[in-house]
Amino acid sequence: MNDSSVTLDSADAPVVAANEPIISIDDLSFSYDLGKTNTLRNISLDIPAGKVTAFIGPSGCGKSTLLRCLNRMNDLVDTAKVTTGKINILGQDINAPDVEAIELRKHIGMVFQKYNPFPKSIYENVAYGLRVQGINNKSVLDQAVEESLQKSALWSEVKDRLNTSALGLSGGQQQRLCIARTIAVKPQIVLMDEPCSALDPIATARIEELIAELQQDFTIVIVTHNMQQATRVSDRTAFFYLGELIEYDETTNIFGNPKIKQTEDYVSGRFG
Amino acid sequence: MPESKTVSKNPFRASSRKQKVKDGLGVGVFAIFTYIIMACAVVIIGKITLDGLPVILKSEAPFINTEFFTKKTMTLNQFDTAEGEMVRMDNDDFYAFREKNPDAVINNHKTFSYAGGGIIGPIVGTFMLVIVCMIVSLFVGISAAIYLNEYARKGKTLNAIRLSIMNLAGVPSIVYGLFGAAFFVHSPFFPVFTNTPDWEKALFAMPLWPTDGYLSFQGWGESLLAGGLTLAVMALPVIIAACEESLKAVPKGFREASLALGATKWQCIRTAVLPYAAPGILTASVLGITRVAGETAPIMFTAAVAGKDKLPWEDAQGTGLYWISDMMTQSVQALPYHIYVVTGKLPDDPALKNMQYGSVFVFLLLVISIAMVSVFLRARFRKKLKW
Ligand SMILES: Nc1ncnc2c1ncn2[C@@H]1O[C@H](COP(=O)(O)OP(=O)(O)OP(=O)(O)O)[C@@H](O)[C@H]1O
Numbered sequence: 247m248n249d250s251s252v253t254l255d256s257a258d259a260p261v262v263a264a265n266e267p268i269i270s271i272d273d274l275s276f277s278y279d280l281g282k283t284n285t286l287r288n289i290s291l292d293i294p295a296g297k298v299t300a301f302i303g304p305s306g307c308g309k310s311t312l313l314r315c316l317n318r319m320n321d322l323v324d325t326a327k328v329t330t331g332k333i334n335i336l337g338q339d340i341n342a343p344d345v346e347a348i349e350l351r352k353h354i355g356m357v358f359q360k361y362n363p364f365p366k367s368i369y370e371n372v373a374y375g376l377r378v379q380g381i382n383n384k385s386v387l388d389q390a391v392e393e394s395l396q397k398s399a400l401w402s403e404v405k406d407r408l409n410t411s412a413l414g415l416s417g418g419q420q421q422r423l424c425i426a427r428t429i430a431v432k433p434q435i436v437l438m439d440e441p442c443s444a445l446d447p448i449a450t451a452r453i454e455e456l457i458a459e460l461q462q463d464f465t466i467v468i469v470t471h472n473m474q475q476a477t478r479v480s481d482r483t484a485f486f487y488l489g490e491l492i493e494y495d496e497t498t499n500i501f502g503n504p505k506i507k508q509t510e511d512y513v514s515g516r517f518g
Numbered sequence: 519m520p521e522s523k524t525v526s527k528n529p530f531r532a533s534s535r536k537q538k539v540k541d542g543l544g545v546g547v548f549a550i551f552t553y554i555i556m557a558c559a560v561v562i563i564g565k566i567t568l569d570g571l572p573v574i575l576k577s578e579a580p581f582i583n584t585e586f587f588t589k590k591t592m593t594l595n596q597f598d599t600a601e602g603e604m605v606r607m608d609n610d611d612f613y614a615f616r617e618k619n620p621d622a623v624i625n626n627h628k629t630f631s632y633a634g635g636g637i638i639g640p641i642v643g644t645f646m647l648v649i650v651c652m653i654v655s656l657f658v659g660i661s662a663a664i665y666l667n668e669y670a671r672k673g674k675t676l677n678a679i680r681l682s683i684m685n686l687a688g689v690p691s692i693v694y695g696l697f698g699a700a701f702f703v704h705s706p707f708f709p710v711f712t713n714t715p716d717w718e719k720a721l722f723a724m725p726l727w728p729t730d731g732y733l734s735f736q737g738w739g740e741s742l743l744a745g746g747l748t749l750a751v752m753a754l755p756v757i758i759a760a761c762e763e764s765l766k767a768v769p770k771g772f773r774e775a776s777l778a779l780g781a782t783k784w785q786c787i788r789t790a791v792l793p794y795a796a797p798g799i800l801t802a803s804v805l806g807i808t809r810v811a812g813e814t815a816p817i818m819f820t821a822a823v824a825g826k827d828k829l830p831w832e833d834a835q836g837t838g839l840y841w842i843s844d845m846m847t848q849s850v851q852a853l854p855y856h857i858y859v860v861t862g863k864l865p866d867d868p869a870l871k872n873m874q875y876g877s878v879f880v881f882l883l884l885v886i887s888i889a890m891v892s893v894f895l896r897a898r899f900r901k902k903l904k905w
């Protein structure tokens with residue numbers, strides 16, 4: 247892989263050139279109660295491949311909800327329903343009846359707000375995603391584990407203790423382990439929901455560095471509450487308010503030259 | 519600021535005496551009730567130990583009365599010798615004694631059924647019942663809990679199901695006994711493997727070529743299977759509730775992480791939920807099973823008999839599957855029922871005391887040790903799996 251295009255691991259998967267939309271959301275409305283009230287309303291945005299896109303907005307505006315629509319994690323909520331609109335990823339409508347959410351999630355990884363490694367060894371945590379795909383070949387796993395840990399800048403810290411429990415790591419290390427676990431299955435898109443909010447500034451800085459490096463191989467969508475973080479890591483930023491997309495533009499424009507008053511108020515800290 | 523103001527009053531003094539007294543009284547009442555309960559426990563366990571311990575100990579090496587654990591229950595003989603000394607002897611010893619001393623004088627000869635010998639029969643019976651109960655109730659209970667907690671759609675139906683399961687926990691044990699008798703013992707729908715079908719009871723019997731046996735739908739009769747399953751049905755509500763609790767206690771993050779990595783629902787449950795719920799499931803289930811293992815009512819119409827000369831495997835006929843089937847359809851003795859027989863069914867007599875307290879003490883030891891093992895297991899698991 248290189249930074250000019252993003253490909254699926256399998257040969258027959260579509261290729262999206264960098265900067266072309268890899269995710270395109272068209273007039274999406276989403277409800278947690280079978281359509282009675284819409285948590286997300288008429289959202290349309292295109293997320294370019296090979297870039298970092300940040301979602302910002304006040305608490306409860308639906309950033310996590312939108313993120314979880316992208317890998318259909320909202321399927322876990324019995325009463326969740328896409329009321330209108332479409333999400334196309336790699337050209338495929340992901341809510342089409344012939345799309346298997348499990349297959350989708352193999353291409354779209356997710357990193358959660360609260361780092362959540364399994365109470366297993368470091369090695370088994372990283373190998374988990376491959377194991378559930380039925381890959382148990384030791385040398386394949388060894389290689390994938392090392393590669394993922396290298397990429398998530400954790401290898402040098404843990405290479406001598408791969409078989410010790412992941413819960414013995416520090417918070418920041420655990421979150422990087424979760425990132426390693428996610429990229430081990432070679433997704434094309436990595437969704438991150440406030441990945442640093444439980445971490446101290448130093449651990450946060452390391453994750454931000456990591457995001458910059460991962461950008462070479464993955465399309466990244468990150469939810470954050472931290473404006474500086476959005477400016478530091480993202481190429482494009484989307485501002486949401488009360489379930490609606492207010493403004494979506496280059497990050498420099500959103501923070502330097504917002505077109506809409508609400509955005510300006512929010513990024514300058516006047517509300518939210 | 520005038521100096522007097524800062525030193526004259528203690529800002530932290532008690533607000534009122536009355537409040538203090540009331541508080542003290544409250545604490546006193548709670549403490550008294552706690553101590554009353556503790557005293558009850560001490561008296562109960564103390565009495566059983568005082569009267570039961572001597573039965574299983576003896577004065578010479580190896581200091582344990584092994585016969586009490588290895589002999590089958592038999593009739594106890596009590597008589598006065600010519601010298602007027604009262605003697606008690608198990609039936610086998612009594613016959614040996616008579617054979618050796620045909621002329622011995624025996625006055626006031628009395629016999630007490632089931633009060634002599636040992637309790638190997640009841641111990642084995644209880645163990646086997648518990649094992650059947652455990653296998654069935656764990657399997658069914660865990661499956662049901664997984665379905666209810668992980669798969670079933672939340673809503674009115676699910677709440678109704680939960681409510682009815684909870685209600686099952688409140689059904690009196692004798693009702694389970696009756697249900698078990700009607701369902702597992704007498705209804706002919708449950709099949710056995712046998713060479714000699716009971717043609718009168720059997721709905722039909724399927725010949726199993728090439729053996730000369732049959733799969734005969736004739737019901738299980740009073741048996742280990744019927745009793746074990748009745749106990750299992752009774753344990754189920756507790757086990758399902760305990761399993762659901764343990765499943766709920768597994769952090770949502772594990773499930774999400776697993777699913778987000780492309781695991782199927784069942785892979786997620788198997789690899790990211792069950793291993794971490796297992797300690798809780800096991801401990802709570804074992805405790806639930808110990809409770810039902812102590813019940814008399816569910817087994818008295820379904821499995822337990824007062825006296826039996828042979829252990830289940832000693833009496834089983836046939837080979838292979840037929841042997842297993844025959845063993846599992848044997849009736850057995852069981853500790854709680856045995857205690858009921860020697861305490862409630864026979865006219866009270868000091869001669870019974872050894873058997874009563876010996877059995878109760880052993881039963882208590884058994885139940886306590888199972889509980890201890892489960893608590894110990896949980897502590898071990900917990901240390902290994904912490905999050
Ligand atoms: N599982 C759910 N079921 C029902 N409603 C939900 C669920 N999850 C979130 N919501 C509701 O949807 C709305 C948007 O929530 P969401 O978590 O997407 O906000 P957010 O922008 O991520 O906020 P935060 O910054 O606090 O994480 C909120 O009003 C929330 O109460």
Ligand SMILES: [Mg+2]
Pocket residue numbers: 309310311439469
């Ligand atoms: Mg959120």
